[in-house]
Amino acid sequence: MDMRDTIVYAIGDVHGCHDELRALEQKIQLDARQFRSRKIIIMLGDYIDRGPHSRRVIEHLMAPPPKGFLRVCLVGNHEVALLNYLDGYLSREPWLGYGGRETLFSYGVDPDRLTSLYGSSEQADARIREAIPPSHVDFLRTLPVMVCSEQFVFVHAGIRPGIALEAQDEGDLTNIREEFFQAAHRLDRWVVHGHTIVDVPTLDGRRLDIDTGALQTGRLTALRIVGKYGRLLSNKE
Structure with missing residues (x-):
């Protein structure tokens, strides 16, 4: 610059x-x-x-x-961690503990409730990943x-x-x-x-x-x- x-x-x-x-x-x-x-x-x-x-x-x-x-x-590094979770390079629990839980709350998603509904599954991850608008990810x-x-x-x-x-x-x-x-x-x-x-x-x-x-x-x-x-x-x- x-x-x-x-x-x-x-x-x-x-x-x-x-x-x-x-x-x-x-x-x-x-x-x-x-x-x-x-x-x-x-x-x-x-x-x-x-x-x-x-x-x-x-x-x-x-x-x-x-x-x-x-x-x-x-x-x-926190933006990188979110993208790594969305792309499947970082698993859910480490990301949530890194601050991702509060980020999801801001998007109206309770990851603990989703985990209780779906268990520790790809379906829970799919619902969580859908919470972040594509424009934000882009x-x-x-x-x-x-x-x-x-x-x-x-x-x-x-x-x-x-x-x-x-x-x-x-x-x-x-x-x-x-x-x-x-x-x-x-x-x-x-x-x-x-x-x-x-x-x-x-x-x-x-x-x-x-x-x-x-x-x-x-x-x-x-x-x-x-x-x-x-x-x-x-x-x-």
């Missing part, structure tokens, strides 16, 4: 917190009034699971972005895994050190932690990411984690980047 003459607002993990996302977007819209440059919102993934309103979050992200903005939604399948510019990388979890960006593995980009953290001072670009909850986003070498645990804390965080300068915004400010 060419970030010249562009204001970027990166938003951390949402996890079904629809109201917090809408409130943060309103703060971003107010903040952006001072700039005339192109404005882009980059969502860092994990829109679903654990929180109460996964369906509403997906519907919101599928709709047009706030007026005057472009929006790019990256994929997180949207999730289109999500890119990373956005980068000459100076910045935006990704859900991080990058594997020593590997060129174009050769990075999707599993690392959506799940990595320690190997990435340990290499923070050797990175050649600024990496903005989520995935790992922090109390306060703080620069560690050239990485900045902006996942402030919206579900647990009620605080959803965005990073505004103008040139080489950043500022944190929150729905709670």
